[in-house]
Amino acid sequence: MVFRVDYVGDCLSNSGLSIEEEDDGWSLVFEFWVWQEGKWLGSICSGDKGIEVSIWVDVMFLDPVQTKRCSEPYTGVKPPSLVDLTSPENPRSELTRETAADCIGPRRRTPHTCPPDGARSSVFAAYDGTKYWKPDVDPSYIPVLGSVYDSWEHVTNMYDAYAAKAGFSTRLGTHRKINDVTRHRYILCNRAGKPKLQSFNSMNPEPVSASKTSRSSLTDCGACIRSKFDPETQKYTLYTFVEAHNHELIGPEFMDFSSKRRMLDFSTQQFIHQLSLNKIGASVAHNVQCSLKGGHHNVRGTKTEFKNFARAIRIFIGDRDAKLVLDTLEERTKNLHNFFYESLIVGNELKSLFWADDVSRCNYEVFGEVLAFDATYKTNQYCMIFVPFTGVDHHKKCVTFGAGLISDETIESYTWLLQCFLKAHVTQPRLVLTDQDGSMKSAIEAVFYQSSHRLCMWHIMRKLPSKIEDDAVDNAALRKSIHKLVWNLIIKPCDFEEKWQLLMAEYGLAGHDWLTTMYNMRGDWIPAYFRDLPMCCLMKTTSICESSNAFFKVNSSGGNTLLQFLMCFDTAIDAQRNNQRKLEFDTNTTVPEIHTRLPIERHAASLYTITIFKEVQKEIERSLYQCSGGLTRTVGTTKIYTIAHANRKFVTVNEFEVSIDLAAKTVSCSCLCFTRIGFLCRHIFYVFRCNQVNKIPQKYMSARWARNALPSRVYDIANRYSVDTSESGVLRTEIMGIVSQCTDRLRRQPDQLAEYLSKLKELKKHIFSEVAYDPSQERTSAVISDILRQPEFGTSSFVPTQGIRNKGCGTDKRLIGPGEKAIEAFKKGPRLCKKCNKYVYDHDSRNCDKVRRATEIAAAAAAAAAAASAVASADPFDTHVHQAVDSANQPCVDDGAPVVPPNAPPVRRQPTRAAKRSSGRAAGSPAT
Incomplete structure (x- = not known):
């Protein structure tokens, strides 16, 4: 149990008593403050466990429970027994286990609950009942009054280290200037300050508008330190330390959510930006960081901080966007x-x-x-x-x-x-x-x-099902025939035109508007009309x-x-x-597998890249197994061969002529493969084998397919814009690589890892002491400026074009053609239209043609009635108009049974999504 004891007297103001039972005896701790020689002195004495003494000092206007640590320790002699040191005027009185209760006194006794496991504070109450929490940390971390620090960064580092151990976060407070020189600076608990109070007037009849749910973490906490700057020595002296907090302190399991730990460092901010360049958002970047660092508790910041920084980048760019882009390109032009x-x-x-x-x-x-x-x-x-x-x-x-x-x-x-x-x-x-x-x-x-x-060609041919609606469901043969004709690479224009006309006549499409239009512009997309153009089949x-x-x-x-x-x-x-x-590295460092014993295959392997050689290799192989023929005639020094071209089933499907002049070292084939693609065909390789040509002539070696086609400078690192090639960037990357290598080497040596960590901490301490802290570098705008490599400040006189509307920007939905609609409707099965009383694929009762016809009849009847009325007023004896009106008003009746198409799938009577979408279009139709 823990008791709090309060005394009233001239010397002793406040004291506390704690009795704790242990296995090997008991331990009693007595704590108090006494006013002596202008200071509050305190002593903590432990019974059978020894003695621990501290000295406290306070300022007159502060509450006694708000204490500051002195720089000089108490050097009193350890008493032979547990004693209460009250004041120099009062003698020491022995305090034993039996008399401990007498020390509590009759005036006031306040019981306290023992702190939970893992808590790092002691709780006590002031005279007005306010609870205070005093951190229990290692004395080496506790600020000491009178301490002198070389720089303001050392002061902040000291208090931040203490706060991390104690369980709270800090923030900079105000500062006081004397003759424009900052002389006093404060660091506060981050819960300092009074919360904003909101009032509600119950007598106000006006409704309260909905507002965002907000929370305040401010408790008017007075914990802080104050330091004074000496212009002569250029050092800071700690002169105030308020230790007690008026709020619970954070446990170690929640410290990663403290405001200090949520502040992003430069590496994390750079990580967020680099992942954004690969279309990875802030939330996913946070998940990746958690995986890389071994858990959420090791990551600085939550997803909210990650998102805020991604937003800060866009705010930093702002209306300077166009100027920054042009400045970047202008700098590249110069450098x-x-x-x-x-x-x-x-x-x-x-x-x-x-x-x-x-x-x-x-x-x-x-x-x-x-x-x-x-x-x-x-x-x-x-x-x-x-x-x-x-x-x-x-x-x-x-x-x-x-x-x-x-x-x-x-x-x-x-x-x-x-x-x-x-x-x-x-x-x-x-x-x-x-x-x-x-x-x-x-x-x-x-x-x-x-x-x-x-x-x-693909854009044109993909429209075929939507242009010929019935084909999408029934006529696969038509599609196959058209594709086979259109994608033929070796057909001549005259042959294409002849086969096209036969195909249109076969399927009755000679008068089809879209097909006729595409045929009229055949010279713009059919391969047959580009066959003589070099590299026409490259794309x-x-x-x-x-x-x-x-x-x-x-x-x-x-x-x-x-x-x-x-x-x-x-x-x-x-x-x-x-x-x-x-791919260039693979080409230069690997040797492709040779499938035949022909010397020309090995020669081709030495000329082409790996990718192109595989295609040339196929042509060489097929010249052995899928080509046959012989010499048909000779014209001067030119030999002309007729080569039969077989498919994969070894069925001859075509014949080509190959002309070769060994003296002039020229060769050509009627298939025009070299012209269309840039390497020789199987027919020429067959003729080469007949004439013992073991190497590809130089004139038929296209430079675009050759090894080392590009100069080596295109692979230089200077041409990689996403890489930080600055001196500091290169060094940072090398340092992180070395640290990672050392950590990997010691991953199974925990003792050496601990020693390595200790050395890194010493190196960090040395660097932080040598390199002065510059707050201007930690501004968000300064950090973003370093990451983007753009100036921090500037203005722009021009902006990107505003209000652009591109083609088809009215909707984000993909347009669906009638052919695709027909396919989707066929998958769903027919539905019963209650207007035409048939099972159909393409409509329902809300958009039935019968409804449309009835609407048209009703509109015609109305027009006829209006005309009849006008005529009747002119000639009341004319009866022809009335007869027409009567016939137009006859109802449309169809009492037949529902007609089901043959081989129809089972009927699904529930409304589909297509029907729901069409209901919106049919909503405006007049009712029948």
Whole structure:
């Protein structure tokens, strides 16, 4: 049990008595304060367990229970028995277990509950009944009055360390200046200050508006320290220490929720930003941090602090967004080799932007025969349209030639963008691949006048089910026939036209509007009309372009600012180039497996990248097993072979002519594989084997598929924008790597880990003492400035374009064509329409054609009645109009039984989601 004893007298003001039972005896602790020589003195004596003495000092205007620790310890002699040292005027009186109760006295006795396990404080009450909590911590952490500190950081570190052990958080208090020099500074308990009191007037008849539920942690706690700065010595002296708190202290299991522990450090803030560049939000970043650091208690800050910092980044950028982006690109132009960018500013709005670096320009120089680009939406909060320019590299992977942002999809915007692209890359591509956007088509014709423009086949063919509705359900043969004809890569234009006409006649589609339109523009999308164009089959659709767009959208979201989007783009482009670097490494350090004994296969392995060699290897193998033929004729020095082309079932499906001139070292095939793709076909490899040609001639080795097609500088680390290449950034990364390596080496040596930790703490102490604390570096704006590598302050005279509305921006829902609707309806089964009394797939009683016809009849009857009324007023003897009205008003009756289509699945009578959606459309129809 624990008792509190209060005495009233001239000398002794306050004392406490604690009696505790133990296995080997008893322990009695007596605590008191006594006023002597202008100080409050205190003593703690322990019976059979020895003696522990402390000295306390207070200021006259403070309550006696608010004590401050002195710097000098008590040096009194240990008494032979447990004694009560009251004052120099009163003699020492022995205190035994039997007489302990007598010390309590008759005046006042206040029982207290023992603190729970893990508590780090003692509870006592003041004269007015107010409870106070005094921390129980190691004396080495307790502030000592009169202590001198070299800097303000040392003062704050000392009190923060004490607060962490005691179970509370601190915050900076006020400061006092003398002659514009800060002389006094205070550090308070974070629960200091009076809470805001809210009153409610019950007599006020006006209803109280709903407000956000709020809580206050302020209790007007007086715990604090005060220090005084000496201008002569440039040091701080501690002159006040209030130890008692008027609130419960935090247990060690909850200290990670204290305000100090929730403050994010620089590494955590940088971690949040770096994950945001990979489209990982603050909440997921917090979960990842918890996993990396071994639990929530080891992470600084909660999800709320993580979200607040992510928001602070956007606030920091603010209306300077456009200027920061242009400043970043301008700095790259000055510091990076061959970097190009151009912007279009109208008034004070950034309308368009284009940029391409040295790596993009090198890639275009080697792989720029075919160019594809497509608009991408929802990559930034201003709805500016992102347009990346994409090609295919020598590993058959996406490669970016440049990127742009435009404010609208007009001809003028695309024309400006393509002109910037041409200014950066100088030469025009041979083939440009886009979707059916009219603005793109007009801009390409105006700028890339030397290029061929091809429409994406996939975008056209995916519309086929929606254009031919019945085909989506019943006629798979039609779809198969059209696809087989359209995607044929070796067919000639005349053969295509003939087979198309036969196909349309077979299925009765000769007069179909959409198919006729697509046939009339066949020269823009059918491969047969591009067969003579070099590298025409490198890309037949914009799928590679769209996969590239999706790749960029993996890193960026619609809520990003332009600066954040540019950083996300840098992260994505670094990942793309890292994949290219990895494939280049694999090509240079590995040897592909050889499947045949032909020397030409080994020669091909030494020329091509691994990816392309696998395709060439297939052609060499198929020349052995799927080709046959012989020499048919000779024209001068040219030999002409007829080669039979067999499929995988070894059935001959076509024949091709191969011409070879061994003297001139030339060869060609009527399949035009080398022209279309850039490497030789199986038919030529068959003829090579017949003529003992063991190496691929140099003129038929395309430079774009060769090993080391790109200069080595494109793989330089200086071209990786998401990497911090500054001196401090490189050193920080190396330091963290070394620490991680040492920790990994000692992971099974706990003793050496503890020694390593001790050395790190000593090194930390040394660094903190040597490097002065700079509060300006800890401001949120200063931290974000370091992370984004942007100036902390500044203004902007222009902003991104506002109020952009892109094509199809009215809804986030995907448009569903009639073909897809028919397929979905077929899956659900037929439903009974109670108006036409039939089981159908495509409607119900609310949108039935019978209802529509009845509505039209009613409208016609009303019009006829109005006309009859007008005629009757002119000629009352005319009866023809009345007869027409009577016939129009006859009801539409159908009493037949429900008609069920053959082989219909079981009927589902519950309303489906499609019916619910259609009910909204039918709600406005007149009732019948």
